[in-house]
Amino acid sequence: MTVPAPVLRAERVTLGYGRTAVVHDVSLDVTEGGVGLIGESGSGKTTLARAFLGLLAPMSGAIWYGDQNLKKLDMRRFRRDVQPVFQAEALDPRMSAGASVAEALPRKERDRVPALLEKVGLPAEVAGRRPHQLSGGQRQRVVIARALAVSPRLLILDEPTSALDVTVQARILDLLAGLGTERLLITHNLAVVSRLCRTAHVLFAGRVVESGPTAELLARPAHPYTLALRDAVPKLGGAPPPARGRTEARPAATGCPFRLRCPLAVAACERAPEPREVGEGRRAACHRAEELLS
Numbered sequence: 001m002t003v004p005a006p007v008l009r010a011e012r013v014t015l016g017y018g019r020t021a022v023v024h025d026v027s028l029d030v031t032e033g034g035v036g037l038i039g040e041s042g043s044g045k046t047t048l049a050r051a052f053l054g055l056l057a058p059m060s061g062a063i064w065y066g067d068q069n070l071k072k073l074d075m076r077r078f079r080r081d082v083q084p085v086f087q088a089e090a091l092d093p094r095m096s097a098g099a100s101v102a103e104a105l106p107r108k109e110r111d112r113v114p115a116l117l118e119k120v121g122l123p124a125e126v127a128g129r130r131p132h133q134l135s136g137g138q139r140q141r142v143v144i145a146r147a148l149a150v151s152p153r154l155l156i157l158d159e160p161t162s163a164l165d166v167t168v169q170a171r172i173l174d175l176l177a178g179l180g181t182e183r184l185l186i187t188h189n190l191a192v193v194s195r196l197c198r199t200a201h202v203l204f205a206g207r208v209v210e211s212g213p214t215a216e217l218l219a220r221p222a223h224p225y226t227l228a229l230r231d232a233v234p235k236l237g238g239a240p241p242p243a244r245g246r247t248e249a250r251p252a253a254t255g256c257p258f259r260l261r262c263p264l265a266v267a268a269c270e271r272a273p274e275p276r277e278v279g280e281g282r283r284a285a286c287h288r289a290e291e292l293l294s
């Protein structure tokens, strides 16, 4: 079986602001079937997404689009191929939904607005309304229609449903799943990743601590941080999950960054674990991954 080439690839990328690195030595491929970046606030998800969009140059390492380094790429073409889907709050409050979508289209293609609105499940009359006259779900659909206007190859979605209530969220996820456009999804919501991404990468303190097929990674985490994230999801009607480790502790500056919060930490964790293969298609940066998996 031939493995399709990744759409985008981060190769040993370190990213930061000024001289401060916040994403460290990350390698990951954006492959077919949807890729999710999971992690708590401040773990570096948006920073990595900005680098994948060509908005932030790596301090070291490289981002590849096919066989081309983003640094040397014709960005006009790239910006059509790889589209961000921002949160609906980014819509211009003075513009109607139709005008917002039309703005993203080349002038001679502006008659495609009704078809694009229909594609994202919006009735034609919505075109004349401004953002405050739309529901949260409708606003998010307008944002998606804008991104689809240039027929992109890949969507980079940053928390596309976090501002929406659960039923609206489910309908937007159905819409995204049915589009057939490749996606890189950034979220702290594991249910969203399960629905839209075949592969998931878990980020902690700017490092990928675990990667693998989403279903297996969530069913049987190989890193204690993935386990903590999974078990922190409140179950409807269930008791709150028991606290694991010290959730308030900052990432450790030396050794494994998760060790001060980790219920499984041992002396060996003072030495930083390298990411390594821990099963088919699975990698984890934890000295105790095999124990956790068994």
Ligand SMILES: Nc1ncnc2c1ncn2[C@@H]1O[C@H](COP(=O)(O)OP(=O)(O)OP(=O)(O)O)[C@@H](O)[C@H]1O
Pocket (backbone or CB within 6 Å): 017, 022, 039, 040, 041, 042, 043, 044, 045, 046, 047, 048, 188
């Ligand atoms: N423009 C900036 N200047 C300086 N530091 C920044 C800037 N943007 C983000 N950071 C820092 O980089 C780190 C990673 O932030 P980032 O926004 O990538 O995290 P995140 O995982 O996307 O978080 P969230 O889920 O809250 O959006 C944080 O420590 C943050 O404070």
